[in-house]
Amino acid sequence: MKITLVRGDITEEKVDAIVNAANSSLLGGSGVDGAIHRRGGPEILDECRRLRASHYGGGLPTGQAVATAAGRLPARWVIHTVGPVxxxxxxxxxxxxxxxxxxxxxxxxxxxxxxxxPALSAGIYGWPLDDAARIAVGTVRATSTLVAEARFVLFGDDAYAAFEEAAASPSRP
Structure with a gap:
């Protein structure tokens, strides 16, 4: 799998799927989660509400993932996952x-x-950037998948530098 790093806004990425750093409610929030819901429009929230009403009445557990359509985003899918604090x-x-x-x-x-x-858990959830980057890059490298390209879309220079260092080393999760 090809791994690339991008400085920018994940809501502008033209990929098949973007990953949302969701909260367990799946109903939007701040940071990446809020940006995805705002830019993607009400279609994402509508699907998230249906998920809450059917399979995830208590919310999406930390470490799990679920997909919805991407609404008005350039991606086709949003994969919601709840990172740990x-x-x-x-x-x-x-x-x-x-x-x-x-x-x-x-x-x-x-x-x-x-x-x-995005850099999961490295924002409001307080995960140290260097460790978050090491875990992210190492895990994606080590996971058997059919995905051909994984992009890490990083909002700031500090995050980009941490992921650049992680990508340059032969680290494991």
Whole structure:
């Protein structure tokens, strides 16, 4: 799989699927989640409400992933995943690894050839950028998938630098 890094706005990516750093409610929020819901329009929220009413009444659990159509976004699909909140006293890295693996599993089920990821859990959830980048790149590299291209779409220079360093090293999740 080809891994690329992009500075920019994930809502502008022309890929088959973008990954949403969702909250468990699936009903929108701040950061990447809010941007995807705003730009994608009410179609995404409508599908998320249907998911809540059927399969995810208690919300989407951390580390799992589910897809909706992308509404008005240039992508075809949005794969929603709930990253863990960082804890200095409890190792939750397996949950972050699961977000990437589950997103790729859902992508394979959808026949996705290209996917764009944000830096999951590295924003408001407080995960240190260097560690988030190492886990993200290492997990995507190590996951068996039919996806041909994975892009990490990074909003700021610090995130880009952390992912650039992770991509340059032969790291594991």
């Amino acid at each position: 960082y804890s200095a006293t409890e190792d939750r890295s397996d949950q972050l690894v699961s977000c990437y693996r589950e997103s790729l599993r859902v992508a394979d089920e959808l026949g996705v050839g290209s996917i764009a990821f």
